[in-house]
Amino acid sequence: MANNSIPFAERLSPVRALFTSNSREGVLLIGIAVLAMVIANSALGEGYHALFHAPLPWTPIPKLWNAHLWINDALMVLFFFVVGLEVKRELVEGDLSNPQARRLPVIAAVAGMVVPASLFLALVGDDPQMHRGWAIPAATDIAFAMGVIGLLGRRVPGTLRLFLLTVAIVDDIGAVIIIAAFYTLEVKGIWLIASIAVAIGMAIMNMVKVDRVWAYFAATILLWFCVLNSGVHATIAGVVAALMVPMYRRNGKHLLEKVEHRLAPWNAYMVVPIFALANAGVDLRDLGPAGILAPLPLAIAAGLFLGKQLGILGAVAAAHKLGIASKPEGTSWLQVWGIAILCGIGFTMSLFIGALAFADNALLYEQAKIGVLMGTLASLVMGYLLLRFAPAKRLTVEQAEAKVESQVV
Structure with missing residues (x-):
């Protein structure tokens, strides 16, 4: 239950941003990905690879x-820290704090992870x-997905923007759990105990209401090490x-909000673009047609483009049919389908998981990157076109805000 003493305009601020979202971040990522591909396949390719993979002099x-x-x-x-801040804010004060509002996005997000993974395993071979x-x-x-939504402007109802954001946040929670549970090869007990001790220390800082940004910054560096x-x-x-940063309010704002x-x-204009530049470049000349059309890239592309939309759209349709939850208000099924397709834009997190999965096999990692780029591009183009031309009776900004307010209050 939200705190009614907090002005509605403040409680809605993350949601209000969705109604005025722009396309800068998405366009920037597209540009960086294209630039990385061009450089990797040019005469600068060897220098590009050496820049990121050659041993440092010190x-x-x-x-x-x-x-x-x-x-x-x-x-x-820093990227994961911001993700953690966003997750905590949504769990404590946002849409994920309301059982009724989070039901549909959580169901859709879980299906949107299970179906692509299952399709990948079915296609990739033995x-x-x-x-x-x-x-x-x-x-x-x-x-990336919200950047595409920004390109579409008011053609996408506010309730669908909120649905996409919530699904993506739950998706991020799932991805973090997957990384911790499935991509940890060998645990060193002493360092793990030290990590837990630092985390407990940060929790105590939260409990005693330490509100100095530098204290959490220093503790985060120690925890990372x-x-x-x-x-x-x-x-x-x-x-x-990020989960240890306080949420209590002082002078109208909480520390988490200030840090975020x-x-x-x-995060948007430095960390993610640098990551994209370092990870999106793949030399197609080395792979050739056989490498591009190998089982691994095709399975990843199919998982992102087909698996995501089948999982999310199927989950929304089933929940709506069974009366578990209704589809976002003021939207058509074509628009819901378009949002489900956009969820196939994997890019940053998919490339990151690919780097972990195939850290010891350069060829498979390069093929994985191709699969991510193909699946992301197909999802971006198809999702954009479907949402751009799908007819629908849309909620106004005021109606959508009123709908969100009715869920939050």
């Missing part, structure tokens, strides 16, 4: 011996090494640290 942490590792294991902690990529098509890139050495993937530290607002632009 590094303060031997475990991070090249730029690619610093980006994926260190810089991306090679157990390729089976490690089962989670790659289960992820949704929230920034301990997790990095524990064998659990270091980015999990970002999510855990400060970090969100850095």
Whole structure:
């Protein structure tokens, strides 16, 4: 139940942003991905690969011996930290705090992870090494998908924007759990105990209402270092640290909100683009047609493009039919289908999981990237076209806000 003493305009601020979302982040990611592909397939390809994968002349942490590792294991902690902040805010004060409002997105998100993973395993063949990529098509890139929504403007009802955002947040929670549970190879007990001790310390800071940003920043760095050495993937530290940031309000705002607002632009315009530049480039000349059309990339592309829409649309239709939850108000089934297709935009999280799944096999990792890019492109184009031309009676911004208010209050 939301706190009614908080002005509605403040409680709705994350939702209000959805009604005015722009396409800058999505367009930026598209541009970076294209740039990485062009460079990787040009005369600069060898230099591009060396820039990110050649050993550094010096590094303060031997475990991070090249730029690619610093980006994926260190810089991306900020991405996961912002994801954690967003998840906590939604669970405490947002749409995920309301059992009725979260029912449909949670059902859709779970189906949108299970069906793509199942389709991937059905198509990829009997090679157990390729089976490690089962989670790659289960992820949704929230920034990319919302960027496409921004291109469509008011053609997409506010209730559908909210539905997409909530599904993507639940999807992120699932992806974090998958990374922690299935992509941890060897755990070092001492470092794991140290990580737990730091996390408990941060929880105590929260309980005694420490509200200094620098204190949580320092604790997050320490937690990251301990997790990095524990064998659990270091980015999990970002999510855990974010969950320890306080939500109590002081002078109308809580610390979590302040931190999220400060970090969100850095995350959107620095961290994710750098990650995309380092991970999206794949030399098609090395793969050739046989590599591009191999079982792995086709299974990933099918999981993202077909699996996501089958899982999410099927779950929404079943929930609506059985009376468990109604489809988003003021929308047509064509529009719901379009949103389900857009959820197949995996990109950031899919590329990240691919790097973990095939860290010891460069060829399979390159093929995985091709699959992610193909599935993302197909989902982007088809989802955009369907939503662009789907006729529907749309809710106005005021009606959609009133609908959200009725769920929050």
